[in-house]
Amino acid sequence: xxxxxxxxxxxxxxxxxxxxxxxxxxxxxxxxxxxxxxxxxxxxxxxxxxxxxxxxxxxxxxxxxxxxxxxxxxxxxxxxxxxxxxxxxxxxxxxxxxxxxxxxxxxxxxxxxxxxxxxxxxxxxxxxxxxxxxxxxxxxxxxxxxxxxxxxxxxx
Amino acid sequence: xxxxxxxxxxxxxxxxxxxxxxxxxxxxxxxxxxxxxxxxxxxxxxxxxxxxxxxxxxxxxxxxxxxxxxxxxxxxxxxxxxxxxxxxxxxxxxxxxxxxxxxxxxxxxxxxxxxxxxxxxxxxxxxxxxxxxxxxxxxxxxxxxxxxxxxxxxxxxxxxxxxxxxxxxxxxxxxxxxxxxxxxxxxxxxxxxxxxxxxxxxxxxxxxxxxxxxxxxxxxxxxxxxxxxxxxxxxxxxxxxxxxxxxxxxxxxxxxxxxxxxxxxxxxxxxxxxxxxxxxxxxxxxxxxxxxxxxxxxxxxxxxxxxxxxxxxxxxxxxxxxxxxxxxxxxxxxxxxxxxxxxxxxxxxxxxxxxxxxxxxxxxxxxxxxxxxxxxxxxxxxxxxxxxxxxxxxxxxxxxxxxxxxxxxxxxxxxxxxxxxxxxxxxxxxxxxxxxxxxxxxxxxxxxxxxxxxxxxxxxxxxxxxxxxxxxxxxxxxxxxxxxxxxxxxxxxxxxxxxx
Numbered sequence: 001x002x003x004x005x006x007x008x009x010x011x012x013x014x015x016x017x018x019x020x021x022x023x024x025x026x027x028x029x030x031x032x033x034x035x036x037x038x039x040x041x042x043x044x045x046x047x048x049x050x051x052x053x054x055x056x057x058x059x060x061x062x063x064x065x066x067x068x069x070x071x072x073x074x075x076x077x078x079x080x081x082x083x084x085x086x087x088x089x090x091x092x093x094x095x096x097x098x099x100x101x102x103x104x105x106x107x108x109x110x111x112x113x114x115x116x117x118x119x120x121x122x123x124x125x126x127x128x129x130x131x132x133x134x135x136x137x138x139x140x141x142x143x144x145x146x147x148x149x150x151x152x153x154x155x156x
Numbered sequence: 157x158x159x160x161x162x163x164x165x166x167x168x169x170x171x172x173x174x175x176x177x178x179x180x181x182x183x184x185x186x187x188x189x190x191x192x193x194x195x196x197x198x199x200x201x202x203x204x205x206x207x208x209x210x211x212x213x214x215x216x217x218x219x220x221x222x223x224x225x226x227x228x229x230x231x232x233x234x235x236x237x238x239x240x241x242x243x244x245x246x247x248x249x250x251x252x253x254x255x256x257x258x259x260x261x262x263x264x265x266x267x268x269x270x271x272x273x274x275x276x277x278x279x280x281x282x283x284x285x286x287x288x289x290x291x292x293x294x295x296x297x298x299x300x301x302x303x304x305x306x307x308x309x310x311x312x313x314x315x316x317x318x319x320x321x322x323x324x325x326x327x328x329x330x331x332x333x334x335x336x337x338x339x340x341x342x343x344x345x346x347x348x349x350x351x352x353x354x355x356x357x358x359x360x361x362x363x364x365x366x367x368x369x370x371x372x373x374x375x376x377x378x379x380x381x382x383x384x385x386x387x388x389x390x391x392x393x394x395x396x397x398x399x400x401x402x403x404x405x406x407x408x409x410x411x412x413x414x415x416x417x418x419x420x421x422x423x424x425x426x427x428x429x430x431x432x433x434x435x436x437x438x439x440x441x442x443x444x445x446x447x448x449x450x451x452x453x454x455x456x457x458x459x460x461x462x463x464x465x466x467x468x469x470x471x472x473x474x475x476x477x478x479x480x481x482x483x484x485x486x487x488x489x490x491x492x493x494x495x496x497x498x499x500x501x502x503x504x505x506x507x508x509x510x511x512x513x514x515x516x517x518x519x520x521x522x523x524x525x526x527x528x529x530x531x532x533x534x535x536x537x538x539x540x541x542x543x544x545x546x547x548x549x550x551x552x553x554x555x556x557x558x559x560x561x562x563x564x565x566x567x568x569x570x571x572x573x574x575x576x577x578x579x580x581x582x583x584x585x586x587x588x589x590x591x592x593x594x595x596x597x598x599x600x601x602x603x604x605x606x607x608x609x610x611x612x613x614x615x616x617x618x619x620x621x622x623x624x625x626x627x628x629x630x631x632x633x634x635x636x637x638x639x640x641x642x643x644x645x646x647x648x649x650x651x652x653x654x655x656x
Binding site for chain 2: 087119
């Protein structure tokens with residue numbers, strides 16, 4: 001079984017699990033008092049339909065398909081390391097903002113510098129450009145939002 | 157008269173500034189592969205909180221027009237459609253550019269986009285009001301079945317499997333359901349967590365689904381460097397004779413684009429595919445398509461720009477989004493406490509006419525900007541994505557935070573970003589997801605108010621003409637692909653048997 005089909009099956013199982021949680025969570029909602037339907041039936045019906053459709057996807061994943069659909073030609077290989085770097089750096093950035101450990105401008109400048117440099121594999125020219133983007137991006141965005149759009153930003 | 161007032165209002169300094177910035181940014185973002193119009197508009201929404209609603213609408217409509225048009229630059233010069241809507245332009249734009257005529261290819265695309273915009277503007281101005289008057293007669297069951305039909309339609313024309321399109325649409329509907337139920341006041345799907353009492357807000361969901369998921373997908377392919385074609389402006393301005401020669405194709409493709417735009421949730425990509433295929437089928441030189449055909453470029457670009465005006469029609473008249481960007485525009489209007497739908501002409505006529513005038517003026521500005529500066533804009537497309545994407549991610553975080561000054565929205569945005577990425581990897585289209593998210597509260601409200609009126613009797617869905625019509629169309633759209641696949645499989649089996 002190819003990767004796409006395995007992915008489809010696991011994604012469908014995940015979706016079915018989410019729908020099961022939704023149905024369970026709405027079981028104890030009281031029926032409507034002023035209107036006939038109440039709060040529960042619409043999410044229950046929606047979740048039920050999704051579950052049925054996901055089962056169809058799982059069944060389809062086990063059925064043979066025409067060759068041209070499965071052929072994955074001309075695909076450029078993915079760079080999972082870059083995606084991991086992005087996700088990890090962003091998670092750290094948002095966590096630091098959440099706990100207000102650093103000011104927005106400084107933290108954003110560090111995030112931009114670190115991420116751009118890492119994505120460009122720390123080449124000297126790119127690192128200099130990353131530093132410029134980081135300073136302008138970090139403090140520029142802070143100025144734009146706090147002074148021009150008058151939005152509060154998370155700060156230490 | 158109101159239209160001319162709105163046009164005059166946009167020509168004042170601040171609204172015109174927003175029109176200019178919106179069109180320019182739209183062209184640039186539409187032209188950069190990996191950045192999309194939906195992403196730009198979702199990220200701009202937080203900035204519009206502090207604007208006059210009129211200016212906000214002008215800015216967003218201008219971005220919409222610019223983003224759909226800008227895609228043709230990279231489609232022509234790099235063979236990478238800046239927006240999905242420009243994918244058909246790559247088939248003929250790039251070969252023509254490679255053959256040493258990039259200016260000519262761009263000129264044809266820009267002019268066709270402009271004409272497509274003008275023709276759909278005529279439809280926008282003439283059809284919207286009558287349609288909104290018709291829609292005021294809709295009862296709750298008419299609305300409910302119309303939305304359901306729209307959902308099925310969106311799923312059936314989405315890329316890939318219809319079942320996955322339906323799942324995506326229903327998942328979007330499900331995602332809109334947590335929060336205090338407005339009809340009963342009962343917390344629903346909140347998991348006893350007070351942050352969910354207000355439900356999931358549209359903006360973080362949009363930014364996550366369209367911007368963050370796209371950033372993750374782009375980073376996975378970050379080393380792709382496009383093949384570059386040298387830019388030359390020769391032939392960028394079309395002569396009157398050339399307009400006349402391409403007139404029938406432009407008109408036909410624009411009408412196709414406008415009509416497809418009006419159909420809920422379909423959008424510019426399908427419009428340009430249908431117009432391109434029609435132009436090829438009716439052409440005297442169909443063999444030239446795919447090798448640098450003028451007709452191919454004209455058909456694709458006239459149609460994809462025309463879908464923008466067409467898609468604004470159901471948005472204004474009925475509050476039903478004609479495309480993903482229209483779903484975001486509905487969100488923008490709701491953020492400004494404006495309820496799109498048939499009463500919009502009565503409650504916010506200035507906004508309606510402002511949208512129409514902004515659409516016309518943005519098309520004119522797009523034509524001037526792209527004709528004059530396409531050489532400079534095309535240079536921006538070679539900026540490495542590793543410089544752009546982290547900055548866009550910061551805007552995603554700030555934009556989500558700015559909604560309610562809470563980090564909860566930032567986490568929601570990230571969560572939906574990851575979910576959107578997983579869905580796309582599994583070939584679940586994101587368009588139906590967002591449109592489901594936007595339309596579900598309206599669908600549920602209409603269904604429940606309809607059932608209140610009939611004391612729980614759903615039979616009007618089958619006894620009233622319009623709900624019955626919408627239901628039959630929805631069922632037809634559901635059954636037709638299954639029937640077609642069944643017949644196709646049957647034929648394949650017969651061929652296999654006869655070969656054996």
